[in-house]
Each structure stands twice: as C-alpha cells, then as structure tokens.
C-alpha cells in the first residue's frame with residue numbers, strides 16, 4: 001500500500017549524531033596533569049570536569065557474543081578504543097540508562113525496554129535501567145551532571161518533535177549517538193553518556209499502525225545501534241541502513257557489528 005510504504009519509509013530514516021571534537025577538545029598530557037594528579041579532564045557543556053574513575057572490577061559483566069553471521073557494518077569511531085579497534089562502551093560496567101518521559105507516546109515504553117534487551121543480547125553489554133529523569137534530551141548535554149553524581153551521565157532516551165529539534169525535520173524519525181572520551185587515566189577512549197532522541201509525532205503514527213510495535217522497536221534499536229557505536233551501512237538488508245523500508249530485526253552484518261561493539265576492552269578501576 002502506498003500509504004504503508006510511505007510510513008515505512010519514514011520508519012528508519014535517521015541521522016547519527018555523535019560528538020568527539022565538540023565534547024572532547026584536544027587535551028594534552030601536560031594539560032591534564034594538575035598538581036600531580038594525572039586525571040584526564042574534558043570540557044563538557046562549558047565546564048571542565050575531571051573524568052570519573054571507573055568503579056567495580058574490570059571483568060566482563062556478560063560474556064562476549066559470537067555473532068555467527070557476517071555482513072556489512074561500520075563504526076562511528078573507527079579507531080582509538082581500549083586495546084585497539086573501534087571506540088566502545090566498557091563491557092565491565094553496566095551501561096546505565098534513563099527515560100526522559102515527556103512526550104513519550106502511549107505504549108512505547110515496553111518497546112524501548114525490548115529494544116534495549118535486543119541490543120544487550122547482541123552486544124553482550126549489560127544495560128541497567130535507572131528509571132525516569134527530568135533531564136531534557138539533548139545532544140549538547142553535559143557528560144557529567146549533578147543530578148547523576150560523580151560519574152558519566154546514563155544513556156538518556158527522550159522525545160522531541162521537529163520544532164524542538166530541527167535535526168528531526170522531514171523523514172528523520174530518530175537520532176542516536178554517544179560521546180567518545182578518554183578514560184580517567186591513559187589514552188584509551190570509551191563511549192559514554194549516549195543520547196537517543198525520538199520524533200514523538202512520527203513515532204505516534206508508527207506505533208498506531210498494524211504491527212506498529214515491531215516497527216517502533218526497530219526504530220529504537222537502530223538508534224541504540226548508534227549509541228553503541230555503529231554507523232550506517234549501504235546494504236538495505238541491515239537495520240543500520242539509514243532508511244530501511246522493511247526490516248524489523250537485525251541483519252547479519254548488524255549482528256556481527258553489535259558483537260564487536262560489545263567486545264571492547266575494559267577500563268582499569
């Protein structure tokens with residue numbers, strides 16, 4: 001059906017937003033050694049903050065994943081992670097996440113939890129839901145905030161429309177990404193403080209369709225793919241295609257990429 005095709009065309013159109021240069025401005029070793037304390041610092045939201053030290057044991061929370069499939073995948077930050085390879089989340093700490101519930105479409109929250117679980121299974125990263133936040137979803141967010149304490153802000157999933165965020169204009173249904181920043185000590189970089197912004201007006205239309213929950217989950221999963229570091233691919237058989245027309249589940253390359261996304265090095269505590 002033409003109308004269905006149009007809606008499906010909207011479903012996975014997406015822009016990956018991520019910030020390395022904007023959020024982490026070249027910090028030299030001499031800059032970061034303050035008074036003999038060799039802690040890295042970042043400039044975030046106009047403030048210079050010391051990078052929080054990783055807590056807990058540096059051992060994986062969940063086993064690494066063997067994908068069993070291969071195909072197209074790509075990374076937003078191709079180099080610079082712990083132990084080589086792309087920049088990734090630390091698999092030795094739970095990826096905490098919160099929902100900014102303002103404008104969340106009815107029926108979407110279980111879909112969001114399902115999408116998170118799908119990403120966890122495919123990556124071997126543990127996700128920990130911390131509830132609801134009064135933070136307003138923004139890619140300009142501070143990476144460390146008083147409301148979350150002395151640690152990186154959790155991944156925030158929130159809702160805007162194109163008036164609130166022009167990046168969501170037209171066929172763009174969602175935005176996703178994380179910031180690649182150095183660990184507390186040393187040169188390794190890790191993904192932190194991810195953001196997913198869903199166009200709630202588009203999403204209300206999607207989830208209201210027959211089979212809408214599956215389509216909605218695919219939208220959120222795609223954005224979470226960006227959060228864990230995946231970039232778009234040209235192959236339309238993958239969910240990480242920028243404007244997929246039909247898929248509701250991971251393709252073979254998505255699964256290979258997600259497994260790699262979850263197989264990064266751990267930050268020493």
Ligand SMILES: [Zn+2]
Nearest residue numbers: 014015016242
């Ligand atoms: Zn995308």
